[in-house]
Amino acid sequence: MLKNAFLMLISLAIAVGGGGASVWYALKIQDGVGAIRIGQWTAFPDIGTPAADPYSKARVAREGVLALGRAEGLSFVAENDAAGDQLKRECTYRIEGGFPTARFWTLYAADQSLGVVETGKSRLAALQSYEVLRQPDNSVIISVGHHPMPGNWLLTDGSGRMYFVLTFYDTPIASSTGLSDVSLPRIVKAGCDA
Amino acid sequence: MRSLRAALRRLLHAILLGLVGAGIVHIIVLLLVPEFSERDAWSRLSLASDLYRMNRLDAEAGGAPVVKSVDPLFYATACRFDLEEGMVRIKAPGNVPFWSVSVYDRSGHNVYSFNDHTATGGKLDAVVLTPAQMIDVRKDLPEDLQGAIFVEAPIDEGIFVIRSFVPDESWKPIVSRFLDQSSCELQDF
Numbered sequence: 001m002l003k004n005a006f007l008m009l010i011s012l013a014i015a016v017g018g019g020g021a022s023v024w025y026a027l028k029i030q031d032g033v034g035a036i037r038i039g040q041w042t043a044f045p046d047i048g049t050p051a052a053d054p055y056s057k058a059r060v061a062r063e064g065v066l067a068l069g070r071a072e073g074l075s076f077v078a079e080n081d082a083a084g085d086q087l088k089r090e091c092t093y094r095i096e097g098g099f100p101t102a103r104f105w106t107l108y109a110a111d112q113s114l115g116v117v118e119t120g121k122s123r124l125a126a127l128q129s130y131e132v133l134r135q136p137d138n139s140v141i142i143s144v145g146h147h148p149m150p151g152n153w154l155l156t157d158g159s160g161r162m163y164f165v166l167t168f169y170d171t172p173i174a175s176s177t178g179l180s181d182v183s184l185p186r187i188v189k190a191g192c193d194a
Numbered sequence: 195m196r197s198l199r200a201a202l203r204r205l206l207h208a209i210l211l212g213l214v215g216a217g218i219v220h221i222i223v224l225l226l227v228p229e230f231s232e233r234d235a236w237s238r239l240s241l242a243s244d245l246y247r248m249n250r251l252d253a254e255a256g257g258a259p260v261v262k263s264v265d266p267l268f269y270a271t272a273c274r275f276d277l278e279e280g281m282v283r284i285k286a287p288g289n290v291p292f293w294s295v296s297v298y299d300r301s302g303h304n305v306y307s308f309n310d311h312t313a314t315g316g317k318l319d320a321v322v323l324t325p326a327q328m329i330d331v332r333k334d335l336p337e338d339l340q341g342a343i344f345v346e347a348p349i350d351e352g353i354f355v356i357r358s359f360v361p362d363e364s365w366k367p368i369v370s371r372f373l374d375q376s377s378c379e380l381q382d383f
Contacts, residue, residue: 003201007208014212019219023227048304054224060302061228064235064261066251066272066355069307072294075264103292104359106267116266126266130361167265169292169359170309 027059041076041166041184045174073102073169077114079161081187087162089117091192092145095154095164097185099140102171104129109144109156110163119157127154140185146193228301235261235302235353239274246282246378248273251355269369270357273378278350281323281331281383283342286376289316290369292359297322300351314341321381322347322354331383339381354378 034053036043047056048067060067068075080086081093089109099105108126109117117125132140132152143149144156144164156162164187168174173182231237242260243249251261251270261272275282286293294309295318310316320343323331328346331339356376358369 007204010205011208011212011215014209015215015219018213018216020223022216022220023223048302050303050305052303057301057303058224058227061231061234064233064238064302066235066261066296066298066302066353067304069294069296069304071307071309071312072296072357106265108266114264115262124266128267128361165264169294170311
């Protein structure tokens with residue numbers, strides 16, 4: 001009798017504990033269902049829409065996100081460089097290549113919660129397309145690092161993991177048909193502060 | 195020996211049953227999170243201000259932002275509304291480089307969005323209403339609503355968000371003023 005109760009307790013503990021923990025874990029990891037990957041960049045075009053999958057819906061409710069609408073824009077997040085290594089705040093990177101059609105875009109360096117990196121200076125760790133210098137072929141080269149660099153410079157600070165968030169506003173790629181043949185800039189590591 | 199094997203088999207049975215149960219619990223919890231979340235955008239906004247009150251989402255207005263407004267080169271403001279009380283009208287004066295607007299339902303899903311290219315002359319003047327209210331309005335469109343954008347949304351409670359681009363430092367006061375002067379009102383009809 002006691003043995004039966006014990007076995008039942010084990011079943012219940014596994015069911016409740018395992019079920020709860022797996023939901024918590026699934027909502028915590030960045031890379032989820034419904035993601036679109038282009039190079040190192042990941043976007044969730046469906047997040048925050050009624051058509052989203054249950055995991056995205058739960059994440060939206062838990063984090064209080066108000067996601068960008070289709071007519072507003074589309075955000076891409078990068079967590080690795082072209083070699084597949086995690087982005088680090090103490091390293092310098094070069095972001096180079098062409099950008100898809102959009103009215104304008106913004107790029108910023110983000111921490112774990114995808115908030116902008118605090119630089120401690122009046123210069124934000126963010127750039128936008130109206131202020132960048134372009135190459136003759138209309139591509140853009142952006143240098144990312146702690147120290148000033150010629151050309152386009154995205155200031156970062158501190159150490160630890162870093163993410164790049166690239167958002168296109170008022171863009172045809174936000175409609176799903178446009179996403180198939182989009183190419184995004186590459187992220188190349190240039191070196192690290194020891 | 196035989197009793198030990200029987201006990202092991204029953205233990206294995208219990209564990210398997212537990213794993214199946216974990217799958218069921220996983221699905222149930224996942225579907226219940228949006229229902230019972232007290233950290234969603236609506237709940238956070240309702241702690242900060244009343245219905246039909248514009249509330250800045252960026253940290254520029256002082257204090258920690260209510261709802262995380264992600265892009266650092268953007269300012270944003272939001273108001274909550276309830277279409278059961280009547281249709282709601284949102285207006286913002288002035289010219290800024292870019293603004294965009296989203297209507298969210300109670301659980302934070304984006305049901306409609308548009309930007310300044312959609313509006314007449316780039317002026318932000320929008321009315322959010324239910325399909326039933328739209329039928330009433332269509333019958334006799336009031337004079338001052340003729341330039342407005344009508345957003346027909348099959349929702350009752352919702353959130354209206356205005357986002358505006360701040361290209362550089364010099365635009366900060368202008369964009370701030372644009373958002374602070376925006377209004378979110380119950381429209382009599």
